Amino acid sequence: MSDNKPALPDHLSIDPRSPHHVAAVFEHDIGIFFNGKERFDVEEYCVSEGWIKVPAGRTVDRKGRPLLMKLKGKVEAFYK
Template structure:
């Protein structure tokens, strides 16, 4: 059985971010935030205890607006956790 990749402390779905990791995202990363499954997470940081969630609104460049929420963050590989 192959070893599971270590999930980073911080990960983003935005290709312009230094925390973006396409290979890891293709494996399917899930997020539990305050014990609840979240599907609209744009970025997370485990050590600082926050997630950014995408909102329906867009900025003037067409990028989705995000909101930062604080709490316990538990990332996992989907299908494994």
């Protein structure tokens, strides 16, 4: 397996319909540190603006997607 990983974008979403979805990044395991702790429930992040979006409990919208809440803090993305 080669180590040619794409650069992690400043803003990334796991939703394929989002303009911030980069399929090449998801071919590798990535992790997110938020305020110094690793988070495993991040749906979207922006490093420069300092926020992540995570599911708000079990609540879903009318299309069955989880409702997201934005948390502000220090965001670091990395390859595992």
